[in-house]
Amino acid sequence: MQTAKTLKDYRREVDQALANDFLRQAMDNFAVAYRASRANAFAGLDVDRLVADVAGAKDQALAGLDALYARFKAKAEALGIRVHLAATADEANRIIAAIARENRVATVIKSKSMTAEETLLNHHLEAEGLTVTETDLGEWIIQLRHEGPSHMVMPAIHLSRFQVAELFSQVTGQKQDAEIQRLVKVARRELRRKFAEADMGISGANFAIAETGTIGLVTNEGNARLVTTLPRVHVALVGLDKLVPDLHTALQILRVLPRNATGQAITSYVTWISGPAEYGGPGGTAKQMHIVFLDNGRRALARDPIFAQVLRCVRCGACANVCPVYRMVGGHQYGHIYIGAIGLIVTYFFHGREKARHLVQNCINCGACKAVCAAGIDLPRLIKEVHARIQDEEGHPIESVMLSLVLKNRRLFHTLLRSAQIAQKPVTDQTQYLRHLPHIFSRQHNFRALPAIAEKAFRDQWEQIAPVVPKPRMKVALFASCVQDFVYPEQLLAGVRLLAAHGVAVAFPMGQSCCGLPVAMMGEKQAAHSVACQNVAALAPERYDYVVTLCASCASHLKHAYPRMLGSRAQTFADKVQPLSVLLNDILGLDSRLFPVQAGAAAVTYHAPCHLCRGLGVHAAPQALVRAAGYRFAPAAEEETCCGFGGTYSAKFPEISAQILAKKLADAGRTGADLLVTECPGCVMQLRGGAKRQGLGLQVAHLAEVLVKKMKAKR
Amino acid sequence: MPPGTDRGRHPAAAQTFRRAAEKVSAIVRDVASLDEALAYTVRLCDTKEACELLATGCAEPLSPGAAALCERKQTKIMAAPGLPPELWTRFEELCRPRGITLADGPLRDHLAGIDIGVTIADYGIAETGTLVIDSSSEALRLATMISEIHVAILPLSRLRETAHDLEPELTARMQTPANYLAFITGASRTADIERVLAIGVHGPLELHILLLEDR
Numbered sequence: 004m005q006t007a008k009t010l011k012d013y014r015r016e017v018d019q020a021l022a023n024d025f026l027r028q029a030m031d032n033f034a035v036a037y038r039a040s041r042a043n044a045f046a047g048l049d050v051d052r053l054v055a056d057v058a059g060a061k062d063q064a065l066a067g068l069d070a071l072y073a074r075f076k077a078k079a080e081a082l083g084i085r086v087h088l089a090a091t092a093d094e095a096n097r098i099i100a101a102i103a104r105e106n107r108v109a110t111v112i113k114s115k116s117m118t119a120e121e122t123l124l125n126h127h128l129e130a131e132g133l134t135v136t137e138t139d140l141g142e143w144i145i146q147l148r149h150e151g152p153s154h155m156v157m158p159a160i161h162l163s164r165f166q167v168a169e170l171f172s173q174v175t176g177q178k179q180d181a182e183i184q185r186l187v188k189v190a191r192r193e194l195r196r197k198f199a200e201a202d203m204g205i206s207g208a209n210f211a212i213a214e215t216g217t218i219g220l221v222t223n224e225g226n227a228r229l230v231t232t233l234p235r236v237h238v239a240l241v242g243l244d245k246l247v248p249d250l251h252t253a254l255q256i257l258r259v260l261p262r263n264a265t266g267q268a269i270t271s272y273v274t275w276i277s278g279p280a281e282y283g284g285p286g287g288t289a290k291q292m293h294i295v296f297l298d299n300g301r302r303a304l305a306r307d308p309i310f311a312q313v314l315r316c317v318r319c320g321a322c323a324n325v326c327p328v329y330r331m332v333g334g335h336q337y338g339h340i341y342i343g344a345i346g347l348i349v350t351y352f353f354h355g356r357e358k359a360r361h362l363v364q365n366c367i368n369c370g371a372c373k374a375v376c377a378a379g380i381d382l383p384r385l386i387k388e389v390h391a392r393i394q395d396e397e398g399h400p401i402e403s404v405m406l407s408l409v410l411k412n413r414r415l416f417h418t419l420l421r422s423a424q425i426a427q428k429p430v431t432d433q434t435q436y437l438r439h440l441p442h443i444f445s446r447q448h449n450f451r452a453l454p455a456i457a458e459k460a461f462r463d464q465w466e467q468i469a470p471v472v473p474k475p476r477m478k479v480a481l482f483a484s485c486v487q488d489f490v491y492p493e494q495l496l497a498g499v500r501l502l503a504a505h506g507v508a509v510a511f512p513m514g515q516s517c518c519g520l521p522v523a524m525m526g527e528k529q530a531a532h533s534v535a536c537q538n539v540a541a542l543a544p545e546r547y548d549y550v551v552t553l554c555a556s557c558a559s560h561l562k563h564a565y566p567r568m569l570g571s572r573a574q575t576f577a578d579k580v581q582p583l584s585v586l587l588n589d590i591l592g593l594d595s596r597l598f599p600v601q602a603g604a605a606a607v608t609y610h611a612p613c614h615l616c617r618g619l620g621v622h623a624a625p626q627a628l629v630r631a632a633g634y635r636f637a638p639a640a641e642e643e644t645c646c647g648f649g650g651t652y653s654a655k656f657p658e659i660s661a662q663i664l665a666k667k668l669a670d671a672g673r674t675g676a677d678l679l680v681t682e683c684p685g686c687v688m689q690l691r692g693g694a695k696r697q698g699l700g701l702q703v704a705h706l707a708e709v710l711v712k713k714m715k716a717k718r
Numbered sequence: 719m720p721p722g723t724d725r726g727r728h729p730a731a732a733q734t735f736r737r738a739a740e741k742v743s744a745i746v747r748d749v750a751s752l753d754e755a756l757a758y759t760v761r762l763c764d765t766k767e768a769c770e771l772l773a774t775g776c777a778e779p780l781s782p783g784a785a786a787l788c789e790r791k792q793t794k795i796m797a798a799p800g801l802p803p804e805l806w807t808r809f810e811e812l813c814r815p816r817g818i819t820l821a822d823g824p825l826r827d828h829l830a831g832i833d834i835g836v837t838i839a840d841y842g843i844a845e846t847g848t849l850v851i852d853s854s855s856e857a858l859r860l861a862t863m864i865s866e867i868h869v870a871i872l873p874l875s876r877l878r879e880t881a882h883d884l885e886p887e888l889t890a891r892m893q894t895p896a897n898y899l900a901f902i903t904g905a906s907r908t909a910d911i912e913r914v915l916a917i918g919v920h921g922p923l924e925l926h927i928l929l930l931e932d933r
Binding site for chain 1: 831
């Protein structure tokens, strides 16, 4: 549970998590194993189609949430279920406590429910004098430790068998060995007794089916079946977002949920309860069944044009499984109660701004969560939206206000960058790297060497170097990333040479500015909108066949965020945006006459920029170009995992960024390649700086530079 | 017919079911008749090792309360609440000479655990190797929850490709109060400690599925 009061406190807690070796190893193993088992579980199925089905069905359900609730209530009451609606978490807790009092309940057993975690139900019931026992193994463990879950599906993933053995030794008063199979059996016996004694069982629900008044529970251990069977009272606490119209919709979700959560085709048990089932327990009474629906902001959220899709979430936990930051810091530092990307967002809505303020800044925007989401939720964008909303409510920090002001005025921005080139000279000592960082940067940047601003920006060289291409095959406008324009102009020069050699006329419209992604990342929506307008006007898309960029982040931002911000007028522009690799490989085709076969080619490995592979769906073009140019290609493990840059992220959370980077460089190192290639100046900055700081022999270059190196001088 | 071969009219579905169920470590066998299924189950109970007379977990060091519950289970017990009366009687006759008790009272008296619960599945879902069992009867429900081994007989005529193929039948059952419907796939499992798979955390440690040729 994340409760840090200040960003500084939060960073300190993150540092502690980074120092936890067991956690790091467990998370690493999990991240790698999860990808394989998920792929396995979806083999032969059309994942995109299944995800789109879930998204569509949930959107439809959410649009008619109140009607769906009314329908469910009528059906369920006809079956003999008592249905309650709680407006707030506290009200839900009070309703459940009242049910317990009315039925003279002393002991309660629970099966896993994130909704009950959301309302902190156990605390409430225990304060009322009730004995509450969690029966899901992981939940029981964390309950005994007085902790919150560190994962939505595997709540005790942060603990080792040794910690569990020690805990169980305390609980049983007997020495327990750290042997997992035996520990599980100890839990079985200890908990069986609790089941036998309990007066009331509390469950959650994965589905509430309006057509039949049925709740559906998806579990592996079988504890939910005992919780809903043995005690005389059953209470299900269910978020309103779990309402679905019919069994068909529930089964659609069930096809995706376990596969996406744990790589299982289906869980061991799926239980459908329609009414208080036969009860043969003591007292000769009939079973009582209650369903408490929780609103806690959900009805308002369902009507929100931007955030309604948050309620599509089926709580599979996959967004945490693939998140490079979660992998480094674990669940207790990556959510308040709900964990992972979805947790960053819903914390704001369910638990308030206070709890969400720092968390939403800890997204590196790599898009891995969005790519894996069971319900197709645009998680990275919504995290940014929450960030922006919090800043609008609380006031914007001075740094992002300043940057916004500067970016909105292109001339000022570019002038400042040029003068920085002069100002840095005493600092860089005329070398290619900033040797001593100016004091405005924290020393934590030292995990990588930062490059210096180039002597002469690309835009200031353009007039001299613009190539003349007679009878061009096509006309393209070059969009330069600021980093390339002012730090790595050589990357753009290489790109221009490649395009000219392929018969492409390249224009460089001078009115262009920063794409706006950095300010969007800082929650400065207005500035992001303003620079987007400037760029669309400056690039005049109707005059070119394509707008090409050598920066994956710019490309993804131009293509996806511009139409979202500016509407249809930016669509033509967005449609024409292509990264260099796609233009060269898929559209133009690399001219083999320019790349003569050479013996003893150097080995090249590749890092896929997040915004290229996930942002634009480009998975093969850069590698194909490397091969076609005559290099020996050596693929690295986890090619598509983030390098840890994330723009301003690496300045805000340098320790996390450094750890992600170390992993990336180790993967590249294991390929034995001499050269690491990527297609984004941000990744180059991160990777090259890291390789330099670590003293590795590995060279890091942009794809364009690597291709140009192999190109014959003249046709 | 040699074991492992299919005898159904939908060999593809039966194959798919078998593969999917075995993937989650269910034991799948073919049986030609209900009597063969009962004989199989009695043999299975008979060959359970003596040390397993102890309820699972009872060999571990436990707190006094949990240990006390262990002491309540002394003989081998099976339960078959879903069997038609005549079949139940035949089953009981098979059990008696072997000293196996076939429980006929409330299963709540046996929360310490029973050796084997026997059920007849209502449907099978080939895609995932899933049994669909209408568990509205409490005894039937408990038989599949507190048993160490669950033996389910699945008539092949009740096998469907996917869960979607069962929507009308299941929706109808859900509207008959009060209904408790179970999808069961493999044994009870957890990976909550270090993500290491452990079988039999709360429910059965083994699931045996007997595919019955009834067409």
